[in-house]
Amino acid sequence: MxxxxxxxxxxxxxxxxxxxxxxxxxxxxxxxxxxxxxxxRPNYVQIHSRPLPLNIYPLPTFIPHNPLSLLRIAYALFSQFFWPPSSHPPDSYKGYFSHETQSVHVTDVKTIRALWERGFFGKGNLSRSEPRWLDQEKRKRGLLVLETSEEVTRQRREDRRQFKLERARKEREAIEQQLREEGKLGDLAPVNETLGTEAVVESEQNPLPFSNGNANNHSELNSFTSGSMDVNPLENDSNEADRTPWAPEATISSNEVAIDGLDEVLEDEEHLQLTCEESFFLVYGLGVLEVSDQGTAIQTSALFKLFCQNSSFPSRRASTFEPDNPFLLKYVVYHHFRSLGWVVRPGVKFAVDYLLYNRGPVFSHAEFAIIILPSYSHPYWSESSERKLQTAKKETKDWWWLHRVNRVQTQVHKSLVLVYVDIPPPSHGTPEDRGFNIGNILKRYKVREFVLRRWIPNRNRD
Incomplete structure (x- = not known):
């Protein structure tokens, strides 16, 4: 045996x-x-090596122990001085203005990748930030093996939620053990019951997905509720890794035989959405974008007027623009920080105007949150009592508002920066005039920055 x-x-x-x-x-x-x-992970350093959508021609590296490197540097300087290469792309990037969304849309795939990879301009209209809708659809249909950035973020949030539930369970067990030793253990809810309640709350906040996006579909709702569901997220199931998450079935036409054919018929339905400040910076500041309206290219002065008119809702149709126009204030601040080398992104997620990144969203989180405040310090705005009342209404902010905004930025580990823009007196020129110069208008504005941090008694002591 x-x-x-x-x-x-x-x-x-x-x-x-x-x-x-x-x-x-x-x-x-x-x-x-x-x-x-x-x-x-992708090599983001190589993908985002250029900070702006411009061609850069650096000089060769100087090697002290190699005299030939001096000849290479001299040849590069000589050739670039007499035959300077163009820093702009051969063909300007194309985009069109949308009056419905008050933004500029870019539909060309190469232009979308160039603007995102070289400066992080715009966002995908069907994605969180980077245009990845096509990759997500391929991932759902099993045509793409690599995980998308949205899936990585979703997995991190789920791991963080599981960690918090596990920590709460251990703290609950420690409290029960201490009370049991002291003989004070009363009618406390069991640990599993408490965690089950938290899991139910999480499931209510994140409703179950439906294939057609309609929550009133009773047939799909019955298919979910008919089976037994485990509400305890801490239970370890050995077969959990073998389970396949639910996903809506892809609709295949009758002439498609295999799922591999979807890779050919699947079209990218996403476009890049640029804000007015980003678009004007690419048009006026860099000169790499051409914006059209109903098939007609828009000149820079006409585009400036168009953005000023659409800076508020409903849009304004006045022939003259005010010096405290919202588009002017935002663009002055946007141009200021872009010229300093920061990557400027919209900050509506954290109740601010802009977010400042050191290199970009794929490298690190934003370090500063920007709030734009107009400052009417010029003597023109205090000449009459009527002007004083008008400017006082625009400048006045209560302390409760400041505490709320600062508290939000503290929770997300960002430094709040109050940016004051000095408003000049109104000018008599209009964009239709021949002598209208956008550069002279922007020079009249001044930007002042104040970093604000929350005062904590335990950390800020004399």
Whole structure:
């Protein structure tokens, strides 16, 4: 007869000086599971090597112990001085203005990738930030193996939620153990029951998905509620990794035989959406974008007037623009921080005007949150009592508003920066005039920055 002995039951006798028979049995535990290697991340340093959508021609590297490097540098300087290469792309990027969304839309795929990878301009209208809708659809249909950025973010949030639930369970057990030792254990809810309630609250905040996006579809709702669902997220199931998450079935036409054919018929329905400030910076500041309206290219002065008119809702149709126009204030601040090398992104998610990134959203979180405040410090605005009342209404902010905004930025680990823009007196020129110069208008504005941090008594002591 052959005997089968498990590896976990094998004991190896070792000599021990303090034991009775001179040997002690040490059991070998199960082998540790091998860690699954994480998927390789894209090389963002190489992808986003250019900070702006311009061509850069750096000089060759100087090598001290190689005299030929001086000749290469001299040749590069000589050739670029007499035959300067163009820093702009051969063809300008194209976009069209949308009056419905009051923004500029870019539909060309190459232009979308160029504007996002070289300066993080715009956002995908069907994505959180980077235009990745096509990759997400391919991922849902099983045509793409790599995980998208949205899936990575969703997985991190789920891991963070599981960690918080596990921490709450351990704290609850520690409290019960302490009360049990002191004899004060009363009618406390069990740990599993408490965590189950939290899981139900989480499920109510994140409703179940439906294939057609309609929450009133009773047939799909019955299909979800008919089966048994486990509300305890801490229960360890060995078959959890083998389960396939629910996803809506892809609709395949009759002439499609296999799912591989979807890769050819699947079209990208996403476009890049640029704000008015980003568009005008690309048109006026860099000169790489051409904006059209109903198929007609718009000149820079006409585009300036168009953005000023659409800076508020409903749009204004006045022939003259006010010096405190919202578009002017936002663009002055946007141009100011872009010229300093910051990556400026909209900050509506955190109740601010802009967010400042050191290199970009893919490298690190935003360091500063910007709020734009108009400042009527010019003597023109205090000449009459009527002007004083008008400017006082626009400048007045109560302390409760400041505390609320600062508290939000503290919770998300960002420094609040109050940017005051000095409003000049109104000018008599209009964009239709021949002598109208946008540069002279922007020079009249001044920007002042104040970094505000929350005062905490425990950390800020004398």
């Amino acid at each position: 052959s005997a089968i002995v498990e590896a976990s039951q094998i004991s190896t006798p070792l000599e021990a000086p303090g034991s009775a028979n001179g040997t002690v049995a040490i059991e070998q535990g199960p082998k540790p599971q091998e860690r699954v290697p994480r998927p390789k």
